[in-house]
Amino acid sequence: MSTATSNQNIATRPGPVGLAVHCKGVTKHFGKGDSKVLALRGVDLDIKYGELMMLVGPSGCGKTTLISVIAGILDRDAGECTVFGADFANLSGGARTKWRGANIGFVFQQFNLLPTLTAAENVAVPLMILGEGRHAAVKRAYDVLATVGLADRGKSLPSQLSGGQQQRVAIARALIHQPRLIVCDEPTSALDAVTGHTVMRLLKGVAMAQDRALVIVTHDARIFGFADRVASMNDGSVVSVGTPAELEAVHRH
């Protein structure tokens, strides 16, 4: 099943021109009564096509909650949030899962590779979820593994790969179905500095395209330079958005 086919039944409306992701006044809380925590306090954030946006900020500031709302994993309480014009609030559970599968690729902090599947089979999983036959999906997985420099490791189990190689497999998995939005959660936090840079170069090199956007949540200041723009979050709000140079200047002052 192609991405285009899987989108045919999803009602979308054009988002603001040139924006892949548009969030306005997004709020989200967890818990009830005295234990109620406001995780997002009216977040405004736009991500353009072809842009690599990094979300940075201290632990508990709402970065992960925001990408969860953007990816349709969590429901927002209030505000607007569209991804390529689609508003998850208007989609049923099944349609939302289907849309997410076709349009969003994920790179997780702990890779989340299935330990009993080979690297190629792991990479092929999103295609199989979309209905592609196993043989064709695994064949395509080898092509994508080649783009991340792991053509010869397709038959390896995750346990036989280094952390950097596992993350490259995870990147290949996030790309195989050609999603338009790629969401990465701390992609370099489990890696050393050199491997982290290699992974980021790869992400920027193979994942970026004019019709695609990349959102990366990170604490890792060593990779800020790879971003087109950086959104700083604090206490559930986006406090500033700018280029890495602008962010550095703000910090210098």
Add this chain to the structure above:
Amino acid sequence: MTRVALQMLFGDKMKFFALIIGLTFSAMMIAQQASIFTGYAGRSGAWIRDTSQGDLWVIDPQMEVFIDQKRMTNTQLQRVRSVDGVAWATQVFSGFLNARLPDGTIQAVRVVGLDDATLMGGPPRMVHGTLADLRRDRGIIVNSNDLGNLLKPRRKPGSPELGVGDRLDINDNEVEIVGVYSKSAEFFWEPVVYTTFSRALTLAPPERKLTQFIMVKAQPGQDLAQLQSRINAATGLAAHTGAEFAWLTTRYILIQTGILINFGITIALGFVIGVLVSGLLLYSFVLENTKNFAALKAMGAGNLTLTTMVLVQAGAAGVIGFGLGVGVAGVTGLVISDSGSLAFQMSWHVPVFTGVAILICCCVAAVVSLGRVLRLELSQVFKA
């Protein structure tokens, strides 16, 4: 995604083997106990099935089991013979008497007296001699297995086994073994000794009613059900086909001995073990894979896909556990039952019954686990 589900299951070797061992043990326990139960139930009517020369058994209506000493007067035989559609009818004596073996061993035996003229109602297979040898003076025929067991002289160690030509006493009347027969294993253990009807009457204490059964052969083309009705109406007795009479006996034994409840408890225990083991281990497997299932869901796997995956995992474990369990039960049962001591009969009902029980185990396990998968907190994919 079916293959992915199986790879997830087979890849976690410890859990997979524990799950298979649990289900195998459960299936084996259910299949083995059910087979032994079936074996005992089958043995309870074995003598009736072995005695298949007639079409109908006519008995006293109050008789509940074939060893019940509720006899009829021999005039009933004439009344049965006069019913329209009866080709022939013969009487059979059956009663428990004490035998004394040459070394003084006392053993209760069931003496079966066959119609002197026709010898109808005899054993299914002769090993030594012929049924007609019963017409010889003092003749009796004994079972080959009993000669090495309950009819073995055991008061004096080293006494030889009895055989054709040897003599013993039954109710203080001397008789001679003139033949040896073989038969199916029975629920009742007393040796069955065949003789003629008239000789059985000389062995047994005098009573007014001496006919235990009347064996009836229907005329060709007769409807058995209608013939049964006619016999019942004309004589006030109860006419049964062999299958009905065997079931009458089996039902009585199942109820009166508590065998049904006892085997039922063991089978239920096997089922409970299966549910608990498979439920806990599959749930534990799903619990350990929660993050993987969450990742799959985040990547677009819907509830139907995840449900199918869990069902495939539970089903695969169930099929393997069922196959191994029934296989092990069958092989061990057949090996042990070859010695004749184990009442083991794996009829087609047993694998079907076991399969349904294991299917229920797996369904319960899958439902318990599915609750976890379908209520996944998806945001945990972003947790370290």
